[in-house]
Amino acid sequence: MVGLGFLRGRSFPPDRRDVLPAVGLFALGTFLYVAGWYPFFRDVHTLALWNLPIAWRLIPLFCACLAVLVRRHLPLPALGAGLLCCVVDVLMGFSISMLLVVSELLYSATLHASRRASRTLIRTVIALVVLITTGLLWSVHDWQVVVLLILLMLTIVFVPVWWAMTVRQEREVAEAERTRAKQQARIAELDRRTAVSEERARMARDLHDVIAGHLSAIAIQSDAVGSMASDGPAVSTVLRSIRKNSVEALTEMRAMIELLRGQNADEQQLPQDSPARLAELHVLLDSARATGLEVTLTPTPTTTPTTPTTPTDPPVDLPPGIPASVDLAAYRIVQEALTNAAKHAAGSRAWVAVRAEDGDLHVEVTSKLAGTRNPVLPGTGTGLLNMRERAAAIGGTVSAEPDGGCWRVHAKLPLGPEKEHKHS
Structure with missing residues (x-):
């Protein structure tokens, strides 16, 4: 399976804090598929290359949710697996269900990856946002559609990354304060x-x-x-x-x-x-x-x-x-x-x-x-x-x-x- 490839040779037990989000995202995505509320457009088949039954669409969603289980231990591989599942989902018609999972993986990768990888990811996302926005303004003449697509893109890509970046900065500041407090306590102990x-x-x-x-x-x-x-x-x-x-x-x-x-x-x-x-x-x-x-x-x-x-x-x-x-x-x-x-x-x-x-x-x-x-x-x-x-x-x-x-x-x-x- 696509979502299990990056787990081979690894022994990372899922964090309990990740089990509930993974199960919740899969349950919500399945509900959207069954209820028929998953497409962005009225007729999803107009953008789909593969016309497959709904049951087949649950496979990439399930694999992407498996990646959520290891998002803390392997943030970048988990994001890569999620994007690969997203490509498969796009071929069947991009859905809101997969969008929710990819947004969560983007947030986790920005928050839990190394500082260098996180900064690279942020720059990449900003560049994609600027590139896609420029392309929409150049190719689409209906400004209402352009505004709708730009807002959708910001919600999908930019907001999770920006939110994770803010949380990470606050955590780094808190960690620096704790380190300084420990150093001051150590100095005070040495003075004593x-x-x-x-x-x-x-x-x-x-x-x-x-x-x-x-x-x-x-x-x-x-x-x-x-x-x-x-x-x-x-x-x-x-x-x-x-x-x-x-x-x-x-x-x-x-x-x-x-x-x-x-x-x-x-x-x-x-x-x-x-x-x-x-x-x-x-x-x-x-x-x-x-x-x-x-x-x-x-x-x-x-x-x-x-x-x-x-x-x-x-x-x-x-x-x-x-x-x-x-x-x-x-x-x-x-x-x-x-x-x-x-x-x-x-x-x-x-x-x-x-x-x-x-x-x-x-x-x-x-x-x-x-x-x-x-x-x-x-x-x-x-x-x-x-x-x-x-x-x-x-x-x-x-x-x-x-x-x-x-x-x-x-x-x-x-x-x-x-x-x-x-x-x-």
Whole structure:
């Protein structure tokens, strides 16, 4: 059979959405044939080359309806089979029944074929419409017949193609919107993962800075107690320092947990601004001295101070209105630098200098190198990284390098909001 030729070797089960149109078109076409309403003209035999019974006309109609079953999977072969059936039907006198099936196949081919094939089909249909219209205007002198034939041709050929083209464009726009929505969702998910990763890194850095200094001091001081068994006052001083560092570690850990929760014990929202910390620098110095490290607070950086370390440190000369982020970062950098000095050069000397110069806050911690002595505690390698990350977060820099027989940590932190914002 003509309509089954293009199905050989194919295994495309008919779509349920195509079964009903195929059956409906065949039933409607059969009804038009039986009722005698199928011809375009009163006497169809005037245009027919083959005068056959109505039953024979159902064969090409049936084959064309079979092509409707695979119009989604094979749009162009289905259209080709339908046009071939249409040629056979024209030889018997073109009918409305076949017209309905061909219009449906034209619509499906324009809608479901590839974009290139669809555009070629549209151009072909437009060219045929123009060619046939020109021929009718040239050969037919009755303008009413010309108008009727042109309207009929537009209904048969142009309207299904134009309709399918409009539906296809709307589908492509909708698909593009869905693709863009998926891409935006993917980007949002990647941004969320990046934010989570950065937040986890920040939390790890904060935990290290808050707890490691205190716990390192506790460990170093505990180790020193064993060598002070005969020195009662010194043991008492170290034990008091151990207790103080323990309490401060617990206090800061509790504050960090409450900050992460967003509320304090009274269910009140915690302030987001960090408190000023450089004003409490003496706490860090006392804790470092309890480990056996001789620490001197100087107004300018030096490695050979002329004055000995004294229990009472001079006040830190801080500029007014120092940003809270800079204040906290400077405090943590000093804390980490003194912790590293106590780890790697216990019993040695260190100098701390904090000054404002040219719109920047300079923080320097210089300590004597340990030489061949083994460190009291092994380092994790994250301290220097944390200092650099803290400085970079507010637009500053940190350098750490040997300087003669000393180890020098120098942080440069911007004090102006414009500069800080520019770097951030």
